[in-house]
Amino acid sequence: MELRERLRRLPKTELHCHFVSTIRPATLAELAARERIELPHHDPSAPFDEGGLLAFLQVFDAAQAVLTRPEDVARVAAEGVADAVAAGSLRYRELFVNPDDLPLPYPVLIDAMIDGLEQGRAEWGVGSRIVVAIDRSLPASSAVALVETVLAHRRAAVVGIGQDNLTADGAEDALRFRDAYALAERHGLKRTAHVGETMRAQPADVPDAIDALRLDRVDHGYRVVDDPDALARARDSGVPFDCTPYSTLRLSQWPFAPDHRIARMIRAGLPVNLSTDDAVFFDTDIGREYADALPAMGLDLEDATRIARAGFEAAWCDDDERAAMLAEFDAAVRAGAGSSVETPSYRTVQ
Template sequence: MAATAPITESETETETEPLSYAEFLARVPKVELHCHFPGAVFAATAIELAAKNGTELPTDDPNELYRYTTITGFLTALQAVSKTLVEREDFARVAYETLADGVRTGNLRYREMFFNPDYHSPQGATYETVVEGIGDGIRRAHAEFGVRCNLIAAMSRYHGPDAAVALVETVLAHPHELVIGVGMDDLTPEGKEAPELFVEAYTLANEHGLNTTAHVGEIDGSTAHDVLIALDVLGVDRIDHGYRILGDPTVVKRARDERVHFTTCPHSSVWLYDFTFEEHPIRQMFLQGLRIGLNTDDPPFFDTDLGKEFVVGAARMGFEPEQVAQLCMNAVEGCWLPEPEKDALREEFRRDIDALTARLR
């Protein structure tokens, strides 16, 4: 599963021997703002949970479960795997395992992770069970590795605007210190992003002080205009993906001037769309001055991990060491931590990145 050597929290500060570029890429400290909890379940874990809870999966071979060739195959697997999580301990296990993997492969320090309550409610897991269970896993990972994590409740476009409003109402009715914002993923039943349909849910979230983000400008057929709608009509704080913004220089300028943060995902986008690492919109977005970070999206589903997004993704996209440092600092700027905590993270990242850069051979 891991593409890189294990990492411990303190070694970057004490070691002195030279580092290869791959080691540097794996070890630079990272904030991750775009990873989906249901998309972070390891295949072997899903198979064990399915057996424990008596739920169906298309295969009990961990090497086959995530082997699909179409987006429909991916979404079908995602839905099937979501159904294997039922009890509080199941959510705790998956949260712990994915955070441990982020630390081990990519020196993850802080993550804001999407979760989709609506994926789990048909199996009887209440909103509280999901949040408390994930919270248990987060606390365990924090105790063992020092990594931190907050949560973003994600509306599924597939379930429509009314379900989106209902989800925001649920979040507001059950305030929890870990749940700091709402987002939106998936596609409408027509296979569209159609951000304008969800204005009511976002208005409600914004009125109550939740942080907001949305997947837009991602899929084939979406445009820079969808990014504009997310910013102006939905009033989001940041954009997930957003690659199609490059189709309109005026929207690029606007996002650059306003320092909008984009949570981009190298491996999932190369898998899903007609992109290559060597000529990727992520690279163009960076060169045009947009504030972007690199993220895993649904790591085991796209055969990736946080280390690999940098060791393979950043390297093949042509990012130089100082540009990688910028990507890592961008993610700190884009996160929703309170300013004093963000400031501490800035200082920690700057110190560790400088120490690692000095060791590059």
């Protein structure tokens, strides 16, 4: 079997995956027609220069606006699982959802997502959890209010908080949400944040956010490899990184090459796993994130197997479910799905 196909068939997780971005283009068009919402033109393969990013954000806003009924939300969640299973052997997914920007009340939205994800589990055996995303364009007080909403409507499937959207000035400034993260931690919610994504961020922003927000995972984090001290601090923390190759190509124009920051993070021993981030808008899927990016970055099937396994280890599911998924993964690898070489395990952060 050729390498591409083996990479595609490797069982995978997606831990950094924004719910709205998993919508099928055909479903988006159908729901937009029903809601009489005009969809702006967006070419997902075009580079995200200033105009491209604007078009992406306009389509993203429209995709949020069309989800007016609980059955829409359940459908998008279930179709997203089906598509990722077909495209890249998805076995487990954590969906980011930003309730502040969706037209349904929080408990209705979450219960509909859970319905759709349960269909995914029933039909394809794919596990899932939900991560509520802080809207970075809103003030810090809104983030605290969002965590309070999550706590007022606890659901076992909602396991933590993360982030989405952009800040008004494009800066990350993750630490301004310190109060929301502290509240989440006090109530047992896991925590991840979008940090160190672009050249506007500083390398030390990554370990600073790990420490100040007491992160369990980091989304992106690429800039950390640009400074040895920041890299050492991040590595010592043991915190896993949810990286998204295609988003770096689309948003930062970083080509898939051996000196790509994700490849450098992997070679530096950081526990990296891969996801799509905004699949429909970046013209990607979980299969392509492995099959397109990793060989071009000089990484082989053994590396890919370790990266895929790191995703299961970093999952915010119950210990029993994680152990069962890892056993299934190891059996699939022994059966030829990944590298036959013994794969060293990354340390799981609890």
